[in-house]
Amino acid sequence: SQQGEEDPQALSIQEGENATMNCSYKTSINNLQWYRQNSGRGLVHLILIRSNEREKHSGRLRVTLDTSKKSSSLLITASRAADTASYFCAHGEQTGANNLFFGTGTRLTVIP
């Protein structure tokens, strides 16, 4: 399957704590992206990291990529209740077309 996997499946933390989500994939990739989905809504792009990059920051988000282990992590620092959502990683493969394959998602709950 081209679908990635994420862990944990669910994560519950207190507001102000950091949240770390991990993602693994199976193929060679061009890039890896993280998306967020609020309940009942579409996905929103958060951040993209290219295969030749190891770490990237955007505001309170920090993404790492280890292509040797075929894994990525998303760190959200100083979490807020508004960060409550599902987070998905998606990868674009080196061969083939432009389509992205999504992971199974991590459901994050930030408790005020």
Added chain:
Amino acid sequence: NAGVMQNPRHLVRRRGQEARLRCSPMKGHSHVYWYRQLPEEGLKFMVYLQKENIIDESGMPKERFSAEFPKEGPSILRIQQVVRGDSAAYFCASSPGGPTSSGANVLTFGAGSRLTVL
């Protein structure tokens, strides 16, 4: 810029009926993708289209499902003779032209169409 528009937002069909889901991509985007999401699950890729062409339909069931993206008008995902297992949220996404020099391709998603088969 209205973003990616999907309709209907909710659709109820009885077993055996047909479901048609429409997606208008973001202005300036010529690539459309359809994904299916079952409750509490991730997104499963179905099909990727450019105007008048199906680029990759490897995720689409061979029977009853079809997709098109005509020269004019929205992309349509068509499900014939629906069964209860087709109940899901169907998301459309779009992107501007081909890959960038690094192969990066960021998708803009619509709000989804929720199909319920009775």
